[in-house]
Amino acid sequence: MACAGPAGGRQRVSMQEHMAIDVSPGPIQPIRLISGYFPHFYPFLEPVLHAPDPQAMLAPAIHSAPQLQPNSEPEGDSDDSTALGTLEFTLLFDADNSALHCTAHRAKGLKPPASGSVDTYVKANLLPGASKASQLRTRTVRGTRGPVWEETLTYHGFTCQDAGRKTLRLCVYEDSRLRRRATPLGELRVPLRKLVPNRARSFDICLEKRRLTKRPKSLDTARGMSLYEEEEMEVEVYGEERGRILLSLCYSSQRGGLLVGVLRCAHLAPMDANGYSDPFVRLSLHPSSGKKSKYKTSVRRKTLNPEFNEEFFYAGHREELAQKALLVSVWDYDLGTADDFIGGVQLSSRASGDRLHHWRECLSRSDRRLELWHLLDSVPPQLDN
DSSP: OEEEOTTSSEEEOOHHHHHTOOOOOOOOOOOSOGGGGSOOOOTTSOOOOOOOOTGGGTSOOOOOOOOOOOOSSOOTTSGGGOOOOEEEEEEEEETTTTEEEEEEEEEESOOOSSSSOOOEEEEEEEESSOTGGGOEEOOOBOSOSSOEEEEEEEEETOOHHHHHHOEEEEEEEEOOSSSSSOEEEEEEEEEGGGOOTTOOEEEEEEOBOOOOOOOOHHHHHHHTOTTOOGGGOOOOSSOOOOOEEEEEEEEETTTTEEEEEEEEEESOOOOSTTSOOOEEEEEEEESOOSSTTEEEOOOOOSOSSOEEEEEEEEEOOHHHHTTSEEEEEEEEOOTTSOOEEEEEEEEETTOOHHHHHHHHHHHHSBSOOEEEEEEOBSSOOOOOO
């Protein structure tokens, strides 16, 4: 670039001098505005005269226009505005009924990737554990960035041991009709060991970015779970859970026998490629006494938390039943092929822990229904020699 000199000639000015950029090496100093690197012309500002700086004469200086006061409200692209919104919810550990209740109230300040209104829902997962077995979700609230659900999600079969080692993950999703998959807007995680049994606790927590954990390949191969999405890949690290079953036992003095109720199962291991199972329950009393020693419930399709509410009867005196064993097993129904074993439990006088306590309490009292959750074993129940 050239300009007129003092003698009327043309004097060449370098590009660096023209842009008034200091190209001398040195440490990079942070600046609040990128405009500090470049000169601007502000016709509405009056020039300000300053005394010459002796050090400024030794090296080229940056003569930029006076900087404007930055806006106090952060913009959408700044680092200070990374908040994804907040979620209000309430947790209640019902220890008497072995259930965890999560009530999703509302969300505030959601920031969907697209502008305009947003359709959202909340999905809950218990970690660690098979994601589809503990996956619950609310309904979708449409057309607002401050949705109000007021919906309760219940996990049955939740025990004190679960509260001590599990974490509840809540994720807010955008249920867009234009996209095939829902978009996660943010998540949060609550360690459940902080809960006090039978006391509700309310939360109002900021959402964070989605965190993903890959599923071990060994589990995919063993169960044919390759269709799992990446966002569903959180499982037990130290061992798989086969699930649990809620059984009711009652010795009926009027009928003279044992009433066994199969109420529900929870957190069953998935056996099918779609991540679910078609579970049913088999019952057998050993040693067998007659034709009515084996029963089977109906099949519940595509679920890992089936509810049966079916009852079966075994005739016999209390002393006779005390010498026998009740074998309970959960299976995945497969059409045309052999059923897949999910898990089982044995109740008898030779059992231990809750299984022994449940069996003895039932036979020691008449006409009193006792309900108890039992963890399923990974091997079919077998009689001891």
